[in-house]
Amino acid sequence: MPGLEDLYREVILDHYRSPRNRGELATPPATRAEGFNPLCGDEIVVYIDVDDQGVITDVAIGGQGCSISQSSASMMSAAVKGQSVDDARRLVSAFKAMMSIHEGEIGGDGSGSNDDAPTEAGDKEPVRLGDLEALRGVVKFPVRIKCATLGWNTLTQALDEAAPRV
Amino acid sequence: MSLRPGIADEFPVLTRLVDGKRLVYLDSANTSQKPRQVIEAISNYYETINANVHRGSYRLAVEATAALEGARARVARFINAPSASEIVFTKNSTEAINLIARTWGHTNLGTGDVVVLSEMEHHANIVPWHMLAAEKGIELRWIPVDSQGRLVLDSLDRLLDGASLLAITAMSNVVGTINPIAQLAAAAHEKGALVAVDASQFVPHVATDVQAMGADFLVFTGHKLLGPMGIGVLWGRRDLLDDMPPFLGGGEMILNVTKEGFTTNEVPWKFEAGTPMVAEAVGLAAAIDYLEELGMDEVRAHETRLTAYALRTLTARYPDTIKIHGPSEPAERGGVLSFEFGDVHPHDVAQVLDQAGVCVRAGHHCAKPLMRVLGVPASSRASLYVYNNEADVDALADALEQAADIFSF
Numbered sequence: 001m002p003g004l005e006d007l008y009r010e011v012i013l014d015h016y017r018s019p020r021n022r023g024e025l026a027t028p029p030a031t032r033a034e035g036f037n038p039l040c041g042d043e044i045v046v047y048i049d050v051d052d053q054g055v056i057t058d059v060a061i062g063g064q065g066c067s068i069s070q071s072s073a074s075m076m077s078a079a080v081k082g083q084s085v086d087d088a089r090r091l092v093s094a095f096k097a098m099m100s101i102h103e104g105e106i107g108g109d110g111s112g113s114n115d116d117a118p119t120e121a122g123d124k125e126p127v128r129l130g131d132l133e134a135l136r137g138v139v140k141f142p143v144r145i146k147c148a149t150l151g152w153n154t155l156t157q158a159l160d161e162a163a164p165r166v
Numbered sequence: 167m168s169l170r171p172g173i174a175d176e177f178p179v180l181t182r183l184v185d186g187k188r189l190v191y192l193d194s195a196n197t198s199q200k201p202r203q204v205i206e207a208i209s210n211y212y213e214t215i216n217a218n219v220h221r222g223s224y225r226l227a228v229e230a231t232a233a234l235e236g237a238r239a240r241v242a243r244f245i246n247a248p249s250a251s252e253i254v255f256t257k258n259s260t261e262a263i264n265l266i267a268r269t270w271g272h273t274n275l276g277t278g279d280v281v282v283l284s285e286m287e288h289h290a291n292i293v294p295w296h297m298l299a300a301e302k303g304i305e306l307r308w309i310p311v312d313s314q315g316r317l318v319l320d321s322l323d324r325l326l327d328g329a330s331l332l333a334i335t336a337m338s339n340v341v342g343t344i345n346p347i348a349q350l351a352a353a354a355h356e357k358g359a360l361v362a363v364d365a366s367q368f369v370p371h372v373a374t375d376v377q378a379m380g381a382d383f384l385v386f387t388g389h390k391l392l393g394p395m396g397i398g399v400l401w402g403r404r405d406l407l408d409d410m411p412p413f414l415g416g417g418e419m420i421l422n423v424t425k426e427g428f429t430t431n432e433v434p435w436k437f438e439a440g441t442p443m444v445a446e447a448v449g450l451a452a453a454i455d456y457l458e459e460l461g462m463d464e465v466r467a468h469e470t471r472l473t474a475y476a477l478r479t480l481t482a483r484y485p486d487t488i489k490i491h492g493p494s495e496p497a498e499r500g501g502v503l504s505f506e507f508g509d510v511h512p513h514d515v516a517q518v519l520d521q522a523g524v525c526v527r528a529g530h531h532c533a534k535p536l537m538r539v540l541g542v543p544a545s546s547r548a549s550l551y552v553y554n555n556e557a558d559v560d561a562l563a564d565a566l567e568q569a570a571d572i573f574s575f
Binding site for chain 2: 003004007008040041043064065067068141147
């Protein structure tokens, strides 16, 4: 069985103690989205400002919850600030893949078989997760995956609203 | 001190090790563990009887029917119901409350009629009434709860004025508060309201007498009472049950069916469409036998002692860190201890405790309105039952130290 040191890494506790980009942004111009984990009552609010070029110029995080949901949202905010919406979406996919959630596998957009996927993905730079790698240990605690992905799902909602996919 | 020597060994799962550590089960308010007697009663039923009930003329079918109806009579005696015909088997407490709302409520309540609840209800005793409110336009009123998790009864008469039903828990699943049901029932009846009691947390822990309580309906579930999952109980006054329309339609609940329509069976079968949970009923009866052999008064005394020990131990070990919700007086509460541990989130508390083999629940405990009153989004909850003793409380207290270490800020 995995130990607590796999879960509560120092960088996670640091983001939990001192969350980055904590607060609110004025809406509009910012877009606001809320996410809930009905299981434990955790709540994340994500605000993003997206400019004409499709760049996320500012991010703010509100809400409350456990160390994993809050630190994950904090790291996410630091990682996507200044990124383009497209890069942020790629980061969401890469993070969820690390959490063993592969959204393309079920449903998907029906545009191609799985065989085509690696080629397409291979054309792009691999996404660098940086500090977010610290959350990799969460996979060993399946109940907590929902905590780690709460902020990311909420970010996706905000991105969909601010910059609808064409 | 154990309720009786070696009692934990009578529960096979409690002999299990978790990573080499003793399993410390402190989540009985969620579901209880099962003694060997209950597990054997269920497997014995399948090994020696199993047949469908009320419809076969052969030996097995007769014995299966006797087992089901015997369990019904056993339940009736356990809660001092006047007649076994007033015992309706359901899937769980939730289904039993939905049955009341969908049949009695649907028939008797309309726009502007009032159902009174309390702020400490489980979602199971809130959402069915919200659903009825959306459909029928009934009004919901709420008995407030104070910061110690006790009902505030100053405005009870006003709340009950013109009410048709008081639907209330006998014991909070979050903070353990035991409510004065007999007093509340008398006040409700004075105003012409019926009383439905959610006794899911009460019946497993305190001797229950539905007639002395003055209840009109009472529900509980088997799995919190050492019995199997999948069986619950609705008790209702016979005259009320007789007047209520059926719940689900199908076999068993009819006397006759034609192409034009149907006539309903008598109570309780009127409310039991389809093949019932016979093995689960047998398991429930075995659980009741087990509890009565222990003695419900001894069960309550043991849990009150252990609750007092837990309140004392946890506050002595962590005077500045722990805040335990609910009444401070053990006699006013059951063995349900919801707590905050410093700033450590309940989810993290439960995770750290799990590593030490200690099982507690974290979250809002399906009682979000109460959590709002307590001013917290979630809590950790340790809950006690017949197989727990002081060593389990000590294990909880020890394991909390690691939470303090990891989240020391």
